[in-house]
Amino acid sequence: MHVMEGFLPGPWWQIWFAISLPVIIYGIYKLNELIKDKRDLLPLLAVAGAYIFILSSLKLPSVTGSCSHPTGTGLAAILFGPAISAVLGLIVLLYQALFLAHGGLTTLGANVFSMGIAGPVIAFIIYKACTKAGLNFYIAVFLACALGDLATYVVTSIELALAFPAQIGGVLTSFKAFATIFALTQVPLAIIEGAITVLIFKYVIQVKSDVLIKLNVLSETGLRKIKEMTT
Amino acid sequence: MKLEIIVAVIILVFTAQFLYMSSTTDSEYGGADGEAEGVIDELTGGTYEPIADPIWEPPSGEIESLLFSLQAAIGALVIGYFFGYYKGKKQPM
Structure with missing residues (x-):
């Protein structure tokens, strides 16, 4: 999903920086709050960050005959909310921009927006909506x-389409071209990411279920129901 | 165990699909990021010059996979450590 270094002309790279920066600042503020008030949750924060590290390093082959990687941001988004996920995403994107020439410093704003903000926001909203609708916890996570x-990949396509509208057909035509590459390739990988994150949540419930109540991920009755179901 | 089996089946289907595709088609399995570059070339008629270059690039594919594996290894280490820590704390020896 990385927009490569230099591949967003002005004013687009500045625009994406301007949009992402306030979220990052708010995320750092929320992160500080968490570190001060809920120190016992720090290991879980490390796990969420590490999960993004792993999943975004795995470039998997897809049905379209090209490779792409999952993002892993859904876990952090459900546990800690989108703002903190944005900061975690930023760390990973910086690592990849500096050491792997994947993404870049000029396109960091756009990449943070797609992977660190848009993806987590959607994941967070869907999770909350599904639990409100009374859907099974694991299906909601998936x-x-x-x-x-x-x-994340749809937004990457939008970012590129806005910067490179087709001469005939404009933004919509180029969006289709980019989405064919990014979004289509991503479908099977997204399914795998959803499935694996479900497993991670299962293990979190097994070893440290109280944190999920503390983080308002689950209610006490919700947690009891899941535990009854699995035993 | 039920969940693990479902996830294993999804991964198996995915792997089988890949094995089948890679032996019946001549797909290159290149990165989607790079393919986007091709589309940009097409859309702009090859006139687009990147406004910046990466400040450092892994000198070879080997170094690149080294750094990617490092990234995954760090992640796996942290997750394994804390899950083990929580589990150990819950069931004293």
Whole structure:
């Protein structure tokens, strides 16, 4: 999903920086709050960050005959909300921009927006909507993470389409061209990401279920129901 | 165990699909990021010059996969450590 270094002409790279920066600042503020008030949750924060590290390093082959990687941001989004996910995403994107020439510093704003903000926001909204609708917890996690992952790639396509409108047909035509590459390739990978994140949540519930109540991910009755279901 | 089996089946289907596709088509399995560059070339008629270059690039594919594996290894280490820590804390030896 990386927009490569130098591949967003002005004013687009500045625009995406301007949009992402306030979210990052708010995310750092929220992160500080978390570090001060809920120190016992720090290991879980590390796990969420590490999960993004792993998943975004795995470039998987897809049905379209090209490779792409999952994002892993759904876990952080459900646990800590989109703002903190944006900061975690920024760390990973910086690593890849500096050491791997994947993405870049000028396109960092756009990449943070697609992977760190848009994906987590969609995942968060879908998770909350699904739990409100009374859907099974694991199905809610699956949908949130899979669709959040997909959203990242749709947004990347939009970012590129806006910067490179086709001469005939404009933004819509180029969006289709970019989405064919990014979004279509991503569909099976999004399903895998959703499935694996479900497993991670299962293990979090097994070893440290109280944090999910503390983070308002699950209600106490919701948690009890899941535990009854699995035992 | 039910969830693990479902996830395993999804990964198996995915792997089988890949094995089948890679032996019946001559897809290159290049990165989607790079393919986007091709589309940009097409849309602009090859006139677009990147406004910046990466400040450092891995000198070879080997170094690149080294750094990618490092990224995954760091992640796996942290996750394994804390899950083990929580589990160990819950069931004292």
